[in-house]
Amino acid sequence: MKVLILPSKEAAILRAADIVAAQVRARSDCTLGLATGGTMLPLYAELAKRHQAGEFSMTGVTSFNLDEYVGLAADHPGSYHRYMAEALFDLTDMPIMRAHLPRGDAIDPKAEAMDYEARIAKAGGIDLQLLGIGQNGHIGFNEPTSSLGSRTRIKTLTDSTLEANRRYFDTDEEVPKYAITMGIATILEARACLLLALGESKAEAAAAMIEGPVSAMCPASALQMHAQTTVILDEAAASRLKLTDYYHHVHPGGRESDYS
Numbered sequence: 456m457k458v459l460i461l462p463s464k465e466a467a468i469l470r471a472a473d474i475v476a477a478q479v480r481a482r483s484d485c486t487l488g489l490a491t492g493g494t495m496l497p498l499y500a501e502l503a504k505r506h507q508a509g510e511f512s513m514t515g516v517t518s519f520n521l522d523e524y525v526g527l528a529a530d531h532p533g534s535y536h537r538y539m540a541e542a543l544f545d546l547t548d549m550p551i552m553r554a555h556l557p558r559g560d561a562i563d564p565k566a567e568a569m570d571y572e573a574r575i576a577k578a579g580g581i582d583l584q585l586l587g588i589g590q591n592g593h594i595g596f597n598e599p600t601s602s603l604g605s606r607t608r609i610k611t612l613t614d615s616t617l618e619a620n621r622r623y624f625d626t627d628e629e630v631p632k633y634a635i636t637m638g639i640a641t642i643l644e645a646r647a648c649l650l651l652a653l654g655e656s657k658a659e660a661a662a663a664m665i666e667g668p669v670s671a672m673c674p675a676s677a678l679q680m681h682a683q684t685t686v687i688l689d690e691a692a693a694s695r696l697k698l699t700d701y702y703h704h705v706h707p708g709g710r711e712s713d714y715s
């Protein structure tokens with residue numbers, strides 16, 4: 456795992472944007488795995504800004520989002536379809552026909568989950584998967600105790616996730632209780648992963664992911680098994696790590712080392 460610790464939230468976002476932009480520039484027909492959540496919003500804003508400045512085009516890109524809430528139609532204000540349109544797709548030249556998310560309002564959500572997995576495979580897999588991390592260590596909506604061998608399926612959301620999502624909905628009753636999410640094995644098949652975690656509230660989960668045992672209790676720890684994972688943290692999210700001096704030594708200021 457490549458652990459890059461940046462001095463501030465802003466610097467961490469710029470660093471993550473550099474990696475995504477470099478991927479799109481290196482292979483204009485790449486397949487990106489996209490994530491949602493508060494952490495991704497400033498990253499998408501930065502990418503949209505760079506796109507508008509002419510740094511790269513997304514016309515050749517295919518994308519697959521990690522997850523969508525069961526029961527929400529694409530035009531629901533709380534859906535991830537809407538989130539992605541507003542945060543990135545409408546602000547760039549991303550071709551909407553190749554921007555995939557699971558359909559939350561599918562008549563048969565189980566079949567939709569299996570079909571989504573097949574669509575990723577048919578597209579040739581994911582080149583770069585963006586990830587956030589939940590305070591409980593989830594990636595996508597793979598909540599603690601998710602099988603490390605899991606595939607795209609329906610997950611029941613934990614109380615802590617429902618609580619974190621409450622701010623996006625008007626009433627408790629409206630907060631979705633289930634999601635279709637890529638599985639952990641699905642995520643591990645991406646050719647590279649980039650996880651961004653910011654702020655003190657993520658410090659414990661980041662430490663468990665990077666330095667804890669590989670365990671279904673912290674689904675993000677499965678990334679220890681992935682050979683091409685970069686984790687970008689600000690100082691606050693890195694505050695519970697034990698080997699901080701080593702990470703700074705290998706990647707001073709979050710920069711590349713001579714060898715990686």
Ligand code: PGA
Binds near residue numbers: 588
């Ligand atoms: P956040 O969510 O970016 O809103 O903190 C991340 C996640 O739950 O994966």
